[in-house]
Amino acid sequence: MFHDGTPLTADAVVTSISAISNEAHPGHNARVAKLMDLAAMTTEDDRVVVFETNNPNATFPWSLSEPGIAILGDSSEEFPINATGTFIFKEAIPEQLYRVEVNINYRLGQPGLDEVRVVVSSDPATAALAFEAGEVDMVIDYPELTLRE
Numbered sequence: 001m002f003h004d005g006t007p008l009t010a011d012a013v014v015t016s017i018s019a020i021s022n023e024a025h026p027g028h029n030a031r032v033a034k035l036m037d038l039a040a041m042t043t044e045d046d047r048v049v050v051f052e053t054n055n056p057n058a059t060f061p062w063s064l065s066e067p068g069i070a071i072l073g074d075s076s077e078e079f080p081i082n083a084t085g086t087f088i089f090k091e092a093i094p095e096q097l098y099r100v101e102v103n104i105n106y107r108l109g110q111p112g113l114d115e116v117r118v119v120v121s122s123d124p125a126t127a128a129l130a131f132e133a134g135e136v137d138m139v140i141d142y143p144e145l146t147l148r149e
Contacts, residue, residue, distance in 0.1 A: 002073035003088045003103060010043035016071045017041060032068040036060065086111050095120050 002008055019027035021038060037060075040052040053060055063069075073082035081089035086108075087100035098118040102110055119136060121127040131139040 001105075001107070002079075002082050002084055004073060004076060004079045004082050006073050006082075007046075008071065008073070008084055009046045010049045011046075012073060013049045013071050014041045014043060017069065020069065027070075029068045032063070032066050035063040035066065087116060095122075 002012075016027075017036075017038075018041065019025040020029045020036070021033040022028055023030075036051075037054045037057055038051060039054045042050045042052075044050060051060065057063075070083060073079075075082050079088070083089065086103055086106050088103050089099075090101050091097065091099040097120065099115065101115050102113065104110060119130075121130065127136070127139045130136045
């Protein structure tokens with residue numbers, strides 16, 4: 001089920017994955033399209049998608065877990081990114097902040113976090129200081145010199 005309550009169907013999967021290979025679509029991702037190497041996708045019913053690759057592709061199941069692949073429902077003002085899963089997209093300020101909140105209706109229960117914020121810092125030293133001060137819980141690309149301390 002998508003965050004807005006609409007069902008996740010095989011057609012939604014085909015629509016989302018088709019966008020990855022469509023160069024005219026904003027969701028186009030040439031790298032992922034090459035990994036999947038799809039010749040065709042069809043649906044057998046509301047719950048089954050049949051994937052046909054151009055060549056034998058033992059890594060195909062793994063490629064479906066790529067971060068560049070997202071199965072999305074129709075967006076709305078309340079759900080601009082209408083996905084599935086533990087967290088619901090709430091806010092994005094490009095190059096500054098990305099925020100999600102817990103999905104209280106998630107089928108596997110709620111995680112131990114109510115919210116996740118990804119704060120972007122263009123200065124690795126500032127990010128390191130925020131981490132050391134307890135203002136953030138994780139820093140990616142921690143400055144090597146600071147790491148040695």
